[in-house]
Amino acid sequence: MPTLPDPVRALELLSHSPVFGGASPADLRPLAARGTFRTLRRGELLFRAGDVPETLFMVSSGSVRVYRVVRGGTRELTLHVEGPRQLVAGVGVFAGSDPAPAHAVALQTPTEVLCLPAAAVREHVFGTPALAAAVIASLARRQAELLARLEGLVFSELGERLAAYLLEHAADGPHALPTNSDLAALLGTVPELVSRKLGEFYRLGLIQLERRQVRVLDRPELERLAGRGG
Amino acid sequence: MPTLPDPVRALELLSHSPVFGGASPADLRPLAARGTFRTLRRGELLFRAGDVPETLFMVSSGSVRVYRVVRGGTRELTLHVEGPRQLVAGVGVFAGSDPAPAHAVALQTPTEVLCLPAAAVREHVFGTPALAAAVIASLARRQAELLARLEGLVFSELGERLAAYLLEHAADGPHALPTNSDLAALLGTVPELVSRKLGEFYRLGLIQLERRQVRVLDRPELERLAGRGG
């Protein structure tokens, strides 16, 4: 149970978030007043693809994975994983009444999210220039990320994508790998291939692997593989 | 040469566009006053990837292809083709000062675009709730399209993508195919494979091909191929 009332915590969260941080507390207060917190356990769904998005979420603690299910349910593609102070469902809420294009699920127990009613958010964001600017910039940036993602998935090979992942997440210090299934969903492939590639990198002496803890050994070579490969 | 002064034509164009059409003329007039028109010939570049986006474009006549060059310049991926009343460079302008992620080139002679200074657009859009709402909705929708595109490129086979293209562009009446290179850039593959697949569809009696004019013969079968293909 929170020690402070929701609106106070909501304001605190919003005003320290990258999207809304630039706005003044006065602008954020009415929005925070409409917010409620919700706690999820690992695996609990926040929303499903096809739902009409009626809530904007901001992660308070834990993390949320946003993903699509494709190929008749046989494959998943993780779009992004959001940590504290990040928005979830931003697109859906602002795209109008289109159904949400993705599922969202909590990755940790507990994961706490701030829920903001979509209608209130829209009304308030559109009417406040600073908020409108922040939201637009955030959407635009997200779109650029998505584009880079698309390019990687379509035009680079699995080895390049895995090398890029390792550099991003295990560059300094050891890193606990997610399951091969989760990695596969992130990299757009299947668990078997993740296993093979990891083994290959290990045999080449590029990484150290010990009980799902990975450490980069040969960073220049990994960068060569990730970067100008092909 | 236009018979009307630019601001008048600009207002006319803006107020009939899907993005800004919902706004009142009073809201649009200051924006239109800052607009200038520019005429391009086929193949002329509107901007390049890496440029800092200082202008928002709206196509007035003709069409503009937005694309990325990948794999060290050996491959192109067409992101979208925009016709009259559609925005180009929307993301770049609103994403902040990040460099543009794509190239844009005119597809026809002549192609006329309305050029709006980015700073003026931002200031005006953020300060006008109706415009902010429209822009956000437009960005969000574009992002959803991009997502669908990503999914198709990653998880469906060339045959499915080509069938989908044919259904979209040649469903009613004949359609002049672009060159195989252009089609390849659109479908995320190479000209040779486009040629093969088109030949295959022709031999199967799904389409009629005559001097680059294509006509759909067996629509149900194409829909089957494009849709729930395994």
Next chain:
DNA sequence: CGGTGAGTTGACACCGGTCAAAGACCGTGG
């Protein structure tokens, strides 16, 4: 009539996906 560019076609290599089997790991409950 030669030249250029686009389109077509064949041979081939390789990556990635699938299926199946076996091994490693981790919890629970006896």
Next chain:
DNA sequence: CCACGGTCTTTGACCGGTGTCAACTCACCG
């Protein structure tokens, strides 16, 4: 403490789609 079951991981064999290279045809044009 050990046995058990489930999940995850690893590995092998195999197949099909896609990309590449090269040769050839065709249309168009000077």
